[in-house]
Every structure is written in C-alpha cells, then in structure tokens.
Amino acid sequence: MMDADTCIYELNAIRETIGKIIIGKERAIRLSLTCLLANGHLLIEDVPGVGKTTLAHSLARVLGLEYQRIQFTSDLLPADILGVNVYDRETGSFHFHPGPVFSQLILADEINRATPKTQSALLEAMEEQQVSIEGITHVLPSPFFVIATQNPLEQAGTFPLPESQLDRFILRISLGYPDAESERALLLGQDRRELLKELDPVTSPERIRAMQAQVGHIQCSSALIDYIQQLIQWTRNGQYQQGLSPRAGLALLRSGRAWALLDGRDYVLPEDIQAVLPSLTGHRLVHQNHSVMTAEEQAREIIDSVPIP
Amino acid sequence: MSNRDPSNNLDTLPLNRSAVLWIILSQILIVIPHSTHLPNWAFGLSLGLMILAGWLRWTDRPLPPRGLLGVAAITGGIACFLYFGTLNGRDPGVTLLSMMLGLKLLEMRRLRDAMLVVFLGYFLIITQFLYSQHMLLILYLIMASLAVTIGLISLNDVRDSLKLSSKAKLAASLLLQSLPFMLLLFILFPRIHGPLWGIPTQDGQARSGLSDSMEPGQFSNLIRSDEPAFRAVFDGAPPVEELRYWRGPVLWQFDGRRWTSRPPAPLEANGIEGLGPIETYRLILEPSNKPWVLALDIPGAAPGELRMTGDFQLIAAQPIKEVTEFELSAYTKYRIGKELNQEERRLGLQLPQSTAPRARALARSWRDQSSNNVDIVNKALRYFRQQPFVYTLSPPLMRQDPVDQFLFESQRGFCEHYAGSFVFLMRAAGVPARVVTGYLGGEYNPIAQYLLIRQSDAHAWAEVWLDGDGWVRVDPTAAVAPERVERGIGSSLSGSDQLPLLLRNRYGHSFINRARMMWDSVDYYWNYWVLAFGPERQQALMRELGLGNLNWRGMIITLLVSSGLIILIYTLVFVLRERRPILDPIKRQYVRFLKKLVRAGIMVNQSEGPSDLLKRLEKDYPDIAIEAREIIQRYIDLRYKKPANNMKKISQFNVLISKFKTKRS
Numbered sequence: 018m019m020d021a022d023t024c025i026y027e028l029n030a031i032r033e034t035i036g037k038i039i040i041g042k043e044r045a046i047r048l049s050l051t052c053l054l055a056n057g058h059l060l061i062e063d064v065p066g067v068g069k070t071t072l073a074h075s076l077a078r079v080l081g082l083e084y085q086r087i088q089f090t091s092d093l094l095p096a097d098i099l100g101v102n103v104y105d106r107e108t109g110s111f112h113f114h115p116g117p118v119f120s121q122l123i124l125a126d127e128i129n130r131a132t133p134k135t136q137s138a139l140l141e142a143m144e145e146q147q148v149s150i151e152g153i154t155h156v157l158p159s160p161f162f163v164i165a166t167q168n169p170l171e172q173a174g175t176f177p178l179p180e181s182q183l184d185r186f187i188l189r190i191s192l193g194y195p196d197a198e199s200e201r202a203l204l205l206g207q208d209r210r211e212l213l214k215e216l217d218p219v220t221s222p223e224r225i226r227a228m229q230a231q232v233g234h235i236q237c238s239s240a241l242i243d244y245i246q247q248l249i250q251w252t253r254n255g256q257y258q259q260g261l262s263p264r265a266g267l268a269l270l271r272s273g274r275a276w277a278l279l280d281g282r283d284y285v286l287p288e289d290i291q292a293v294l295p296s297l298t299g300h301r302l303v304h305q306n307h308s309v310m311t312a313e314e315q316a317r318e319i320i321d322s323v324p325i326p
Numbered sequence: 327m328s329n330r331d332p333s334n335n336l337d338t339l340p341l342n343r344s345a346v347l348w349i350i351l352s353q354i355l356i357v358i359p360h361s362t363h364l365p366n367w368a369f370g371l372s373l374g375l376m377i378l379a380g381w382l383r384w385t386d387r388p389l390p391p392r393g394l395l396g397v398a399a400i401t402g403g404i405a406c407f408l409y410f411g412t413l414n415g416r417d418p419g420v421t422l423l424s425m426m427l428g429l430k431l432l433e434m435r436r437l438r439d440a441m442l443v444v445f446l447g448y449f450l451i452i453t454q455f456l457y458s459q460h461m462l463l464i465l466y467l468i469m470a471s472l473a474v475t476i477g478l479i480s481l482n483d484v485r486d487s488l489k490l491s492s493k494a495k496l497a498a499s500l501l502l503q504s505l506p507f508m509l510l511l512f513i514l515f516p517r518i519h520g521p522l523w524g525i526p527t528q529d530g531q532a533r534s535g536l537s538d539s540m541e542p543g544q545f546s547n548l549i550r551s552d553e554p555a556f557r558a559v560f561d562g563a564p565p566v567e568e569l570r571y572w573r574g575p576v577l578w579q580f581d582g583r584r585w586t587s588r589p590p591a592p593l594e595a596n597g598i599e600g601l602g603p604i605e606t607y608r609l610i611l612e613p614s615n616k617p618w619v620l621a622l623d624i625p626g627a628a629p630g631e632l633r634m635t636g637d638f639q640l641i642a643a644q645p646i647k648e649v650t651e652f653e654l655s656a657y658t659k660y661r662i663g664k665e666l667n668q669e670e671r672r673l674g675l676q677l678p679q680s681t682a683p684r685a686r687a688l689a690r691s692w693r694d695q696s697s698n699n700v701d702i703v704n705k706a707l708r709y710f711r712q713q714p715f716v717y718t719l720s721p722p723l724m725r726q727d728p729v730d731q732f733l734f735e736s737q738r739g740f741c742e743h744y745a746g747s748f749v750f751l752m753r754a755a756g757v758p759a760r761v762v763t764g765y766l767g768g769e770y771n772p773i774a775q776y777l778l779i780r781q782s783d784a785h786a787w788a789e790v791w792l793d794g795d796g797w798v799r800v801d802p803t804a805a806v807a808p809e810r811v812e813r814g815i816g817s818s819l820s821g822s823d824q825l826p827l828l829l830r831n832r833y834g835h836s837f838i839n840r841a842r843m844m845w846d847s848v849d850y851y852w853n854y855w856v857l858a859f860g861p862e863r864q865q866a867l868m869r870e871l872g873l874g875n876l877n878w879r880g881m882i883i884t885l886l887v888s889s890g891l892i893i894l895i896y897t898l899v900f901v902l903r904e905r906r907p908i909l910d911p912i913k914r915q916y917v918r919f920l921k922k923l924v925r926a927g928i929m930v931n932q933s934e935g936p937s938d939l940l941k942r943l944e945k946d947y948p949d950i951a952i953e954a955r956e957i958i959q960r961y962i963d964l965r966y967k968k969p970a971n972n973m974k975k976i977s978q979f980n981v982l983i984s985k986f987k988t989k990r991s
Contacts, residue, residue: 236966236967238965238966238967240910240913240965240966241966284962284966284967285966286935286936286937286962286966287935287936288935288937288938291933291935320933321931321933322933323933324932324933325932325933325934325935326913
C-alpha cells in the first residue's frame, strides 16, 4: 500500500518527465495516465507522425514497464500476437512460445489494418487479462496496458473496429498537431529517439499496481454517483444510435477517480467527470443523424444538458 | 385485521400534551375579545374554566368527573336564560357558546372532543364579527386562527415530532392557501342590505356626537371622542375650512331647557338656489344608528335612496347601522327658503313662557335701537364678542334658567350654549331663527385625500330668517372662538380642557401627526373597500369584471366554479411538487449562494462544477472570490468529500451563505 502523497508526487514526476519528450500535450499525457491508473486500455486515433509511438514508448520507459510493439497488418494472424505451441524434440512435448502480447505495455500500432479475427484475438486478451491456447490458460503480466493506435477511418484498406470492440478501450484520445510554440521547441530540440534512450524509469510495476489500487480508495459521494447516472441516462434519450453502456458508466467512474488522483485529491468532483467525458464518449456515441461533431463538442452538449445535481 | 388492534384507532390514543395545551391557549385567545360584550359573569366563568383546564393539563392532574360537568352545563344554560330571558339571538347564543366551550375543555379526553373544540373555536372567532368589524380586531383574530390551526396540527402530529416553528409555518401556509377562497367569498357571496343576518347593531357601536335634541346646561361634558363620524372625498378640492358645515337635525322648539325638532315638514319646491358651482363628493358614513346623512351645507339634491326634509336635511330610509357610502353634491354659496310660511313663522318665533327675563329685556332693547333685522343680528354678535365669553367644553351646570345664567353669569360654554342662547335672543327680538346641529370642520388627509370628520367635530349653529335672503347661517360660536371655525376644535380650547392626546396634537408634532394621518388612511381604505362593499358595489364590480348583472343564483354558481378552479390549481401544484425531486439541504443552500451571484450580475451555469466556478470567479471577480472561496470549499467538503456530514458543519455553511453579500458593481 502506498500513501497518497507519495503517489501524487510520483505521478507528477511521471507527467513531467514525459512532458519533456512529448511537448505541449499535457492533457493527452494526463489522459493516458488516467487510463493506466483506471486499469483500462487506451486508443489513440490520429494521423501518422504526431508522436503516438513516441508517447507509448516514453510511457513504457518512464514507468519501467516491459514494452512490446506490434505492427498490425492485414496478414497478421492471432498466433503472431498470442504465441504458439512448438514441439520440442528433446522433451517430446509441446512447449508454449509466448507471443508479443505477454508484455506489460503493448503498443498495437494501426490496429484497424488487421483483419477482424486478429483484432478480436487482442481484444479478448485485453478483456480477460489472460490467453487460452489449446486448453491451457496463460496469465498475462500485470500491469497490463494496451495502447492501440488507429488512423482515421477514411483511409483505404482498413477494418474499422466495431462499436462493441471500441467499448473495450475505456478512453480514446487524439494527439493532434502541436501548436506553433511546441513545434518550434520540437524542431530545435534533440532527436526524440535519442532522448528516449536517456530516460530513466521513475517508478516500477509494483508501484504502478499500488497506484491502481489507490484509485479504488478515491472518495465518491452519492451526489457524484447521481451526476454520473444522469449523464449516462441522458445519452440514452434517443439522440444517439446507442447510449452509453453500464460498462461505459463504470469506466467513467473509474477514470473520474483516476483523474482526481492525478489532481492530487482523494475525492471526485463533477469537474473530473467532465474532464474525462470527451475521451470516454468520443468513440462510443454516434449521433442518429450522423452529424459530424468532435468528441469535445459532443461531450459539451451532454454536459450542458445535464445540470449537476 | 389491524383494525382490531386498539392502538391503531386514533380515537383511543391519548392526546398529545402539546396539542392539548395549544388548543386551550388558542381558546383563551379567542374568548378574550368577547369580554367587551359578554355579561361579566359569563365572560369570567368561561375564561376561568379555560384557565382551570389549562392548569389541570399543565400539572397533569385528572379532569373533573363527567357528572359534575353535566350539572355545570345545565346551570350555565339556566343562568343564561335567566339573564337574557331567552336563549335565542346573538348575545345569548354567544354567551352560551363561550361557557360551553370552557366546559368542553374540561372534558377534552379523546381526539373527537379535541376536534370538536377546535371547530367550535373557529366558529367563536366568526361570532366576533357580529359585534365589530374593526381592522385591528381582524388582525388579532387572524393570530387567533393561527393559534387554533397550530392546535389542530399538533393534534394530528400524533408522535409529537414537529417543532413549534415548523407547525407555525405549516399553519401559516394553510391560512395563506385559504386566502383565495376568502377573497372569492368576499367578492362573490350574495350580499344583502343591512347588517349580517339582520341582527340589530347595538349601541356599543353607534356613538354619535349628535342627537335629535339638545339641552345646553344639562351636561357639563360634551362627547370628546375622536372616533370618526364620517369621511368625505371630494371630486375637486375640498371646501375651505369656514365652509365645512355638515348639516344634521334642525331644532325649532324650545321649552326653556331643551331644544327639539319639529314634526317632519315637506320640502318646498325650488327651496334651494345655488349661487356658485355645485361640488360633488362621496360621503362614507360610520354607523350611527340614526338615519341622518350629514351632507355638506347645503345639499344640492337628494339622491335616489335619500329624502330631503323641509329643513334641508338628508334622511336615509333606514338608520345607518353599517359603513355606508353616498354620492352627494352641495352648493357652498346658496340661498335657501323662498318664503316663510305660517307654521315656520310661528315656530321660528316660539318662546317658552316666563323664562329668561333678562335675555328678553336685552333683546327688546336691541329691537328698539335697530332699524332692521340684520342690525339686530350684528348687535347680538357684537355682544358675544365684547362680553368676556369663554369657549370651553366643560362649562358649569346651569339648572335654574340656563339662558340667563349662561348669558349674564357664567358666560362659559360651547357651541350648544352659544347657538341656543343666540336663537333665543333672536326670537325675543322678533327675528325668526332656528338651531342647526351637525358637524363643523374636518381634517384633510393628504395621503388618501379625504376629509375626516370626528365625533368631536359635532357642532351647533343658528339660522335666522332675513326677508329677501331666506335662511342665513349665523355661527355665534365664531364670534367668541373664531379659531373653532377656522382651525377646528383642537385649537380653540384652553389647556385645562382635556382632549384626547391625538386631537390635542393635531397641529403640533408633525411626526405624530403624519403617523396619525397614515393610520386613519388605512382605516379609511378598510372602510371603503371592505366594510362599505355592499350589494351595489358588488354589482358594479361584477359588471366591471364582465359578468353582467348576476343574480344570487349566478353568483353562487360562479363562486362554486371558481372555487373548483382554485382547488384544481392547488391539486396540480401539489402533484407537480411531489414529482419534483427533493433537493438536498446542502445543495439547496448552494443554490441560494448561486442566486446571490446571479443577482450580482455573475452568469451561473448549472453544469459548471464548484471548483470551475471558483477558478472563474478568481479570474473575473477577484473581490467576490475571496468570500466565495470559503463557501465553495465548504460546499465541496460537505457534498463530495466525506459521506458523513455533521449538523454543525452544515449550519456553519448556511451561516456563511446567509452572510455572503456581493456588491453590485
């Protein structure tokens, strides 16, 4: 068990360190950490070259996590991710050869380019925290944090993730282009790859597990539960193709708690819920009339329609 | 099944102590104003019984046995019958009711008894209106009904769980909810002429400064009541002070002591000739139990419901027993009386046999020295002016020969003495004359713009017949005390004459004076809008509301329909309120805080969380943020931090919000 102050101190150190690599993306970094603390998985949707991989990589380094990158392609097979049983001549038996999924932090790059079969293999592993191959269950390491990236859906030759699969990622963020100042700093600074190599871990997997446990102790009053319930209820009013699921509600609560912890508080405010709401609803809610709205605009609409009880 | 359990039957439950005590207290409050008209023994008895009941209950002593109470009730009924000679009518009824209520309190054991007492209490409140409808009394009775209602609520609060303040709040809101029904009944309930239920108004209420006879020297004290006699609202400016003569009974016959009026005489045709513009005004008469309508001298014409006598006095068909309003007109410059008929000449010169020899001698000497009647009048006025006459409200009694005694010995008196002796002198000198009684003056109320005439403004003056000019008003009092005419009675008295404080200060302290004017305006509006709201006004209001000429049947139907509508609205409001979620007390206080911000011109968004609001305040309204920070942080603590809140923290939070003030920029 870790006391709250140490926890907050370490989280701040993590944010600062990553902030040196990914310039001008504090909110994205914070949301990524929220996702990690909430014991969920992160989906980053953006055009290539804005630093998705760098973010994932630096997170892995700073958190001291074992890191694997899986490049998803249309010919990638489930076994390429999960691992295979290989026959060992010397012992005369099959021996499990773990795939890249047996890692603490996985970057599933361009997940929407793989076939649905391969996609679901990863998503099931994410959900179950374990892999079953030929009747034998292999437990995945802990913490287990998947960062999947995907290019915006317009691009050809992709298999967009269905809604049910998207729901497995508790948050979806996009990095976007850096602002002018950050971009200048980026151009003037050192090569990011070089910087990454120099990064030292600020924390350890054990401590991350402790922090994840700490999230469960963040105070959540009944007034706040009412607020979450009313927000979710509002998305089920027929305006969207489908409203938020109970799983999404639980995710909202968890990520709100994690956000509050990152803010150094031991209780959740409506503001925390409002802060994570865009990343939570962006990939879950589709307007009935397919109106094009950014995740922020959509979340604003919900927030403005539901008075805080 | 559960009905068999005796504890479930409300009627067998013991009454809760606070309910019993409240009911007893409220009954005492109700019976107190009845002290003015109940026979003393009956009032004392019922008040005593109530206090006894209160004491027994307070000290938890047993109530007296039933049999004893039964005997007491029969005795009380017999006493009442013996006192009044009947058990019918207003006074015996109210007396009996008050006594029985006192007895009932002594046998209030079960819920049924208590309910009966509560409803009898409400009824006893109503019976007050059979005696007086004064505004202050009504305020008092509203308080009394609040007390009874609190008793009723306590009675139903079987577990005695409500605090007094919440009971009072509930009672007040119940009374407020009944307000629309009260207004509806007031406006729409069919009205009849005359006092409620034809119960005669008794003398207690009808005090007049006037009577149909006068006896100077007989009474050493004049009515000095500052009760209002009537009020007049002029369409234009009110007449100047010297012309504010309000005409009452005209007195002709004198027997040496007493002046009385003549038998009713018909009005001569074209008797009134206006010499100036006609003035119209509204007269709002207080009940006097007399049919006299005190019109401004001289009335232009008698409106439909009134009759004008041969003495130019306006008379109503019935004695005035409630506040009544008349539309009148008057000429302040006029000539009255075309010709003096035989009867009037005889009465106008009538003198009693062998009284006041000195006065007769004096009059005769004036007669001999004068060439015409105007000269005689002037001589008489000069006499009053030059001799050391004193205007006083407490002259010595004059038993022997009041006229001579007053004119030559005491020379102290008030208007009656002056008017009476003046007319005597005129008649003795051969000039037909008569005494006119009425009121003089009136105080202008600048707030509500009316003239107020009090009982103490009662006055008597004279009219003499001058050929060619008709009956001419002569006020001998003016010769002695001109300020009585010009500025009213309060200024014409010396210090020794005791007048009620408010009258004495009439021209004194402006603050008291203004407060007095305000109070009288309130009284005026009460009279005008509530008490004088008779059948005609009701019909006029109906026409204005577009309901046309409603008969009583139509009114009852309208009444029922609108009552139904009000009940419907209430039901809707209650149903909607039930549906609305009940706000958490902390949140309710926070909303109060937000409203204060809105009043200070700060936009508030219901979707904005408290810490975001604080950040915004710190950025845009740094001066407000200092105070707001404490409130917002406490709100966050109470609502989001610890699930267990203690009452002390909540009340501190409430206090902070109550204190919170924003300066409008």
